[in-house]
Amino acid sequence: MMVSKSHITVQMTKNTCTLLLFVFVAVNPIFAQRNKGNVQQSLDWAASIVIDGKLDEWGDTLTYEHTTQKFRYHIKNDTENLYIAMRVLDKDRQMQIFAQGLACMVNIKGKKREGPTVYFPVADRLAFRSIMSADNDNRPDDMRKGALEAIRAIYVMRFEDILDGQISLENTYGVQAQATLDTADALCVEMAIPLNRLGVSVGDTGELAFNIKINGVIIPGSGSSASTMRRGYGYPYGYGYPYGYGQPTPSKPREEPGVWVVAPLAKE
Template sequence: MKLFYAFLLSGCASLQVYAQKLPDIQSSNVIAPNTVRVDGRNLEWNNFSAENKRTGLLYTISNDDKNLYLALKAISNETITKIFAGGISFSINTKGRKREDDANTITYPTITRNNVNRFGAGQGAQNRQRMGQNRPEQSQEQRDSATFEQRKTQLAAIKEIKIKGFNVADSLISIYNEYGIKAIGKMDEQKAYFCEIAIPLSTLELSVNDKKEIAYQIKLNGRQGGNFPMRANAGGGFGGGGNNRGGFGGGNNNAAQQDLMVATDFWGKYIIQK
């Protein structure tokens, strides 16, 4: 009987732990793992600090004596599609104010759309559409697999990081830059998007000895301006075809299309600690 009650109490405790949810915005300061390595592989951040419902992102902000880190993960196809449409902007206002205009900002990934725009232009697009109508319809699994592979290819081709502020005149810097700013994202085998960003505290004119409170913003930029072709049955990194869940092709995805065109963001506070 004692064994039964012990098992019952253990089960209740497990359910209580399972029921606990991550906060919407990270409220605690985190010391970065000693093993942290900005390589786009989720080896150190399995336990995220927050899960933001507005953006659909799991994330952790942390620091060590040299760098400020952002690790984030997107699981849903809708969120990943929005990331590939306009990237994620990570802004740090060292004055602690929730304002973008005087913040330092990193935007990643930056996907080149020249080939995408050419895909949807003129007679060539019509010819490709007719060719697509003659091909056997792909299964959902095949479309998801094609989207996954294209996203991996797009991320591997990125060679630049977009920045604003940091006392740097250039708006685009190489991923191998002299400032020590790092950003890399990859698709994992569960088809989730994972990204790591590292910013030297020196570029922010911060020090762990100051214990200074900063304000940060994480923003999904979405598709900004221009005439972006809404492709049917294309299954690429910018959303699936007309029947692909989470994509923005097809008449049943009007809400997803509208969300894709609007930036989504949130602000939080963080104290740099030793």
Template sequence: MKWLFIILASLFAINTTYAQKLPNVQKASVWAPANIKIDGKADEWNDQYQAHNNATDIYYSISNDSENIYLILKITRAFVIDKIIKGNISLTINHTLKKKDDSPVTITYPVLKRADANSVSNLLNSKIGTHNDAAGVDNSLKGLNNLLSTKSKSINVQGIKNIPDDDISVYNDEGIKAVSKFDKPLVYVYELAVPLRYFDLPNNGLDAFSYHIKLNAEKESNNTNVEALVSPMNSGGLPPPPPPARASVATTDFWGEYTLAKNRDEWLKTYQSVIKNILQ
């Protein structure tokens, strides 16, 4: 057992060191990988992130290409994942560095109905051992992802004039893409892509702007009498998990600044053109 303890301690130390090396808020602009795909997997990022935010306990990267702004998150703590399932994540983009914007754009995902959120939450709690499995319930990663995919069908959009409906389908034709999945050993990966045209950034996006990432807790009205509202039928056949600790259901958030990254090849062409004009 001693060797097992040493291995676990070493793994914890490595993970802690990695988190400590990352800034609390992303510092650099990042051009998105050419092979980027919004599929709830971090393969194209090689599991590398630009920051680890202490307030929300998430790893994240914001990036862009000529068409979209992208957000990828990785959450490793089960209670934070559970909070996201019961609440959601909001990304707000402002036009300038000011935190108060007259017309910010906010994208919220995942958006689950109360019974659906409880169903996924209970299966997750079964997976981590908060309560016993129910007979015949598949709480494998595949089972979790199948249930999450079935229940999570909406994206909430605020502040985009061309999209009058607040809630749109994850299969929308507006170009907004959002997918989240569970991955080994038990982490939650979240990916979001939003077309740049919806943000109407001034100066063609050359100026820095502020963003706000918020992990929304379950509504206060939803935190009462959970046992009475969750039945075996809408919880995947599982008994409801024990009441969560207050810290695990509190809304957490942070602000950051970002400037659109430029494609290196396009920048080089512009630079060469400028030099050519100077020499002529």
């Protein structure tokens, strides 16, 4: 069968374009990193971020996604703080968050191991019951709004100069966190952690390991539980635990791993 010259020319053009695209990706590490699935590969520089639970400075949908736990996220930094934004649309996951919190952990040695961790938001159980009480004339129709009203603290662990446990939303450590429900009914959370509380600075060149996830273990001292928060919603047994009704409680509950980002701090 005879092949026309025009057909050969078109095929050669396609092959050339494919080759050029391959070469561009191979020699451009930034392009390659940012298109490795939908997981963040490097931190971005933060500009004028206000911790108010609104994602106006981030873009409404955020850039990256952790599909296992059904949330979107983005991590940035400036000279003073590490910033984390998360957005959760799934209602079941939202209730899990109000019971057990989102967790942001940083290992300053760049290892996928434990490090300083911030948990937020976790609704205070007693405050939540009071807000949702039938005797409360201002009781919100939406349980999630009641949970937002019942947030009283930020929980921290493994910081060098902060005792493990709860700290005030208006604390002297510089740790900030806020949560809101946006117009699309998604739960939006922003956190800021001072770099000096982590023992790092923007001039450091080494990699850090960041882990963010929906927490799957009850935080000691929080007074909240997954079953308490989901009561009346007909949800099954606690998230993150590999047992059900009629089965023995294991000595150590299974934790969902979350998403890891291993990268140095961004430079301006």
